[in-house]
Amino acid sequence: MAAVRVLVAPRLASALLPLSRYHRAPSQRAALHSSAPRPGARVALVLSGCGVYDGTEIHEASAILVHLSRGGAEVQIFAPDVPQMHVIDHTKGEPSERESRNVLAESARIARGKITSLAQLNAANHDAAIFPGGFGAAKNLLCCIAPVLAAKVIKGVEVTVGHEQEEGGKWPYAGTAEAIKALGAKHCVKGVTEA
Known part of the structure; x- marks a missing residue:
């Protein structure tokens, strides 16, 4: 089984240094910004919605995708197919009581539709997993017992x-x-x- 390194966005710069050692034959999964497969590290990017207060921090996710693309990584994006804990109106910073959203559907906005249910993630298929910030990481992905996961x-x-x-x-x-x-x-x- 391939070793999987769990990374967080602040460590991304140092994590990209060893990417050059991962040169594999192209696979069926295409790089995010290209229609052609690219060799490189296989990275799972796990999103938690779209928006800093109830999902993934969009700037963080975008920066990660840009740097992984420049580093030649092969990125596959995942999110859980579950309802969000709640929806925040980002113009007011307050919960919107009348709305409900799906984490996978919201994350697909960042992924430009190229997204897979988190239930399909197999660690053996990836060299690294990155979980960008945003309150959705705590609200939609984690629980108090996350280390067991x-x-x-x-x-x-x-x-x-x-x-x-x-x-x-x-x-x-x-x-x-x-x-x-x-x-x-x-x-x-x-x-x-x-x-």
Whole structure:
């Protein structure tokens, strides 16, 4: 299985340096801004809607796509096919009570329609996964137990949910460390102020 590096947008510049070592034969997936397949690192870009307050931060996603394209990466864009947590009216910065939107449909705006349901993402088909910022990442993608999701998708990854002992209720998810290990990942004991 290909090693998958989980990257976040602030680390993108340093992450692009090793892209030149990934030279593969062209595949059926086309680069975002070209109709012809391009060799390079295979990158999964996971979006969470469209708009900084309820989805993916558009400038961040666009910058990532531009830099990956320039670096010769082969990008495949994904988003969950689920309702958004809520819709924010970006002109007012307030929730819009009468609207509902689908994360996949909204993310397709950024992807220019070339998007796949997150349920179809297979980590073995990608060298890296990038999750751009925006409040949608927290509202539409994550939950308090997100490290367990990483353990399920990325075999051998190192994650933490704090400590492995309850310590009188101080670490209520301590038992989750065993589930992480059972999924083939390594649990690292960390305090809330440790990286």
